[in-house]
Amino acid sequence: MIVFSASGAERADQIFVLIKHWLMGYVPAAAQPLASAVLSVVPILMAFPLIFAITTLLERKGLGRIQNRYGPNRVGPWGLLQPMADGLKSLTKEDIVPDSADKWVHLCAPLLLVVASFLAYAVLPIGRNMVVANLSAGVLFFFAIGALVEVAIFMAGWSSRSKYSLLGAMRAIAQMVSYETPLVLAGLVAVMATGSLSTVAIVEAQAQYTGILPHWFVFTPWGFAGFVLFMIAATAESNRSPFDLPEGESEIIAGYYIEYSGFKFALFFLGEYLGMFATSGMAITLFLGGWSAPFSFLTWIPSYLWFFAKLLVITCGFIWVRGTLPRLRMDQLMHFAWKFMLPMTLLNIFAAAAWKFFPTGVVRWFACAIFLAVAFVLLTRGLKKRGDVRARQYRFAD
Amino acid sequence: MFGEGILRGLAETARNFFGSYVSKDRLTTVQFPEERIAPIEATRDFPFLVYDGTDWQQGMRCVACQICEKECPPKCIYIDKSKDKKPDAVGKQQFYPARFDIDISVCMSCQICVEVCPFDAIKMDTEFELSTQDRFGGLMFDKHKLSKSNEYYHEIHPTEAAAVDATLAEERAKAEARAKAAAEAKPAAAAAPAAAKENTGGA
Numbered sequence: 146m147i148v149f150s151a152s153g154a155e156r157a158d159q160i161f162v163l164i165k166h167w168l169m170g171y172v173p174a175a176a177q178p179l180a181s182a183v184l185s186v187v188p189i190l191m192a193f194p195l196i197f198a199i200t201t202l203l204e205r206k207g208l209g210r211i212q213n214r215y216g217p218n219r220v221g222p223w224g225l226l227q228p229m230a231d232g233l234k235s236l237t238k239e240d241i242v243p244d245s246a247d248k249w250v251h252l253c254a255p256l257l258l259v260v261a262s263f264l265a266y267a268v269l270p271i272g273r274n275m276v277v278a279n280l281s282a283g284v285l286f287f288f289a290i291g292a293l294v295e296v297a298i299f300m301a302g303w304s305s306r307s308k309y310s311l312l313g314a315m316r317a318i319a320q321m322v323s324y325e326t327p328l329v330l331a332g333l334v335a336v337m338a339t340g341s342l343s344t345v346a347i348v349e350a351q352a353q354y355t356g357i358l359p360h361w362f363v364f365t366p367w368g369f370a371g372f373v374l375f376m377i378a379a380t381a382e383s384n385r386s387p388f389d390l391p392e393g394e395s396e397i398i399a400g401y402y403i404e405y406s407g408f409k410f411a412l413f414f415l416g417e418y419l420g421m422f423a424t425s426g427m428a429i430t431l432f433l434g435g436w437s438a439p440f441s442f443l444t445w446i447p448s449y450l451w452f453f454a455k456l457l458v459i460t461c462g463f464i465w466v467r468g469t470l471p472r473l474r475m476d477q478l479m480h481f482a483w484k485f486m487l488p489m490t491l492l493n494i495f496a497a498a499a500w501k502f503f504p505t506g507v508v509r510w511f512a513c514a515i516f517l518a519v520a521f522v523l524l525t526r527g528l529k530k531r532g533d534v535r536a537r538q539y540r541f542a543d
Numbered sequence: 544m545f546g547e548g549i550l551r552g553l554a555e556t557a558r559n560f561f562g563s564y565v566s567k568d569r570l571t572t573v574q575f576p577e578e579r580i581a582p583i584e585a586t587r588d589f590p591f592l593v594y595d596g597t598d599w600q601q602g603m604r605c606v607a608c609q610i611c612e613k614e615c616p617p618k619c620i621y622i623d624k625s626k627d628k629k630p631d632a633v634g635k636q637q638f639y640p641a642r643f644d645i646d647i648s649v650c651m652s653c654q655i656c657v658e659v660c661p662f663d664a665i666k667m668d669t670e671f672e673l674s675t676q677d678r679f680g681g682l683m684f685d686k687h688k689l690s691k692s693n694e695y696y697h698e699i700h701p702t703e704a705a706a707v708d709a710t711l712a713e714e715r716a717k718a719e720a721r722a723k724a725a726a727e728a729k730p731a732a733a734a735a736p737a738a739a740k741e742n743t744g745g746a
Contacts, residue, residue: 211556213569469556470549525545 154445161188161449162274185277189266196456197418198228204464211468238407243306246404250304254297255405255412261293262419268344269426272436272449276345283344284336287427288329291382294420295321298391298401301413305404313400316475317391320381323482324388328378328424330490334371334497335362335431344427348435357441361434366514367497370521372432374490376462379424381482383417385463387470390478425459426452484528492520584700587667589647590656592689599690600639604631604664607640611656611665619649620656643686648678663707669699 156163165184172180202217202224209216217224242251267290268283270276280286295318302314336342339350353360362368381388392400402413429435433455436448473481496513503509563569573580596602607624623642631637656665668691675681697704 207560210560210563213559213563214572215570215574465553465556465560468560469552521545529545 154447158273158447158449160447161272182277189271189277190263193263193266193419193422194415196422196453197415198232200418200422200460201231201414202227203460204467207461207464208468211465232411235408235411238410240407240409241404243404245306247304247306250300251404252409254301254304255402255409255416257300258294258297258416259412259419261290261297262416262423264290264293265420265423266426269423269430270345270348270435271426271452272447275436275449279343279345282342284332284342284347284427284431287344287423288325288332291328291420291424292325294416297416301405302401305401307404309398309403310401313391313403317384317401319475320384320388320391320478320482323479324378324381324486327374327482327486327490328382330487330494331371331374331378332427332431333490334367334493337494337497337501338362338365338368344430344435348430348437351434352437354441359434359437359439359441361432361437361439363432363434365500366510366517367493367500368432370489370493370496370517372428374486374493375428375432376459378486379421379428380463380466381478382424383421385421386467387473388478389472390475421463422456422460425456425463428459429455480528485524488524489521492524493517582669584702586669586699587654588652588671589650589668589673589684590645590654590665590689591668591691592643592686593664593666593693593696594690595693597692599687599692602631602692603639603686603690604662605640605643606631606637606662606664607643608638608661610659610661614655614659616653616655617649617651619646620644621646640686643689645684645689646682647673647684648682663711666696666700666703666707 165181168184169177169181205227206216206224217227220226220230242248265287267277268280268287270279298317298321299314302310302312302317305311335347339347341347341350351359351361358364363372384391390400392402402410405413429452436452438444438446438448438451496517499516500509500513503512559569593604594600594602595604607622609622609624612618612620612622621642621644622640625639625641628636628638631639652667654667657667673682693704693708696707
């Protein structure tokens with residue numbers, strides 16, 4: 146292989162690919178497709194649950210600090226073993242299924258959720274040459290799989306046969322269907338710029354440098370707007386605060402997973418976080434240059450490390466937002482989706498299309514930026530005037 | 544501007560996040576088993592029995608009058624009165640509780656037993672680390688476990704204990720004065736009927 150003769154940095158970058166090739170050498174030809182699939186999938190099945198465990202700790206610590214308290218600090222040094230204690234706890238809990246529940250659907254819902262969340266990772270390029278399946282319609286596959294999550298959630302809400310579950314599931318479906326549209330439309334601009342639905346091609350288009358700066362889409366006006374809109378929609382898609390109405394502990398206790406206990410509950414948790422990582426990974430792929438380094442002189446650092454570093458930054462952003470914003474009301478949520486997010490993503494697509502027809506240079510950058518800024522100001526001012534989006538007013542509590 | 548409030552909120556939480564690492568004043572958490580803050584003087588949770596002197600059986604103030612048992616709203620006090628009498632802390636012959644149990648799993652910390660006790664024998668404790676592996680027997684406190692010295696009472700509720708001591712001392716002084724008066728009146732009283740008889744006889 147040519148890669149063996151490459152420099153040390155490149156070998157570090159391709160270490161996992163090389164290990165896989167080396168292992169494949171020992172597999173008989175007949176078993177190679179299966180072995181190749183297993184070798185690609187198993188690291189993902191191990192890495193992301195581990196990241197989930199770390200994130201639960203990070204989240205609890207971060208939220209604690211945001212609220213001026215220590216987070217968990219009892220299990221192990223600085224509470225580092227807390228995720229393990231949580232896991233053991235959920236494993237030893239009693240698994241309760243309601244008498245009137247539809248038992249099979251009740252069992253299948255968390256499994257389907259986790260499976261659907263894992264399937265989305267198939268098209269995420271985690272590093273250079275590190276993607277499970279380089280589909281030519283990878284982005285489409287990703288969003289199609291994302292829709293499976295809604296089925297799983299509705300299965301959970303329906304089969305539990307509890308009013309809270311059903312209410313939570315209805316809310317979740319309404320929310321996810323509403324925000325799926327802006328999510329896809331926000332991501333569309335990257336596809337337009339690349340001219341390909343393949344995630345690998347999208348990252349490769351961004352992994353080029355002018356001087357020391359990369360060609361990440363987030364540095365263009367439409368890319369920046371697209372990234373912000375994508376992240377807002379992703380927050381809503383993964384049911385995280387401030388869009389956590391489907392779960393709303395204070396209103397409907399835990400929404401669709403109220404009737405789940407023990408490890409099934411943990412599976413829901415896992416599925417939710419995996420979905421969050423997957424959409425974050427998609428945002429990284431579409432706008433933040435996937436595995437590419439932020440400066441040309443940093444390309445010697447292995448590509449997968451860049452991917453996970455970006456994932457860490459986005460996860461911290463999610464935690465920060467969760468620690469800051471209170472939950473929206475249902476009507477505010479819907480207004481925001483259909484009257485702000487949707488028009489804004491459509492205008493953003495116009496900006497991205499105009500970008501294509503402008504000659505390369507600073508002029509198109511400013512033209513697009515001004516167009517989007519004016520659109521944003523006019524849209525929000527119009528919404529404010531109509532009273533669709535406004536600060537909460539309490540009729541009786543004031 | 545739209546979204547301005549969100550940015551301001553994010554700035555505030557970021558300030559909290561980093562501030563909590565820099566300034567210790569922000570973290571109000573007291574890490575309990577290692578660190579403790581002294582309870583305020585009015586703290587109370589479960590009742591205990593006060594005894595004077597050093598011997599808990601000898602000095603027990605309780606005379607098994609059973610008022611607290613009758614008044615207790617959740618009925619968590621169980622008293623058996625003794626058949627015999629024995630001298631209390633000041634040497635007076637009194638009944639004593641043969642059994643005095645409080646089920647603190649039932650007790651609701653209302654302090655009514657303390658309010659009704661005419662002997663200042665039952666007071667509220669501040670001890671709260673009472674967890675046990677046996678939730679029935681382990682939470683049924685007998686009179687030995689309930690007995691705590693007057694010094695301990697002074698330690699946990701100094702003001703209240705001083706007031707109680709003052710009242711008790713006053714009552715004791717009054718009782719002594721009465722006893723003295725009675726002792727002085729005895730010979731006089733012995734003389735008086737004789738004088739009276741003389742008077743009637745004379746009439």
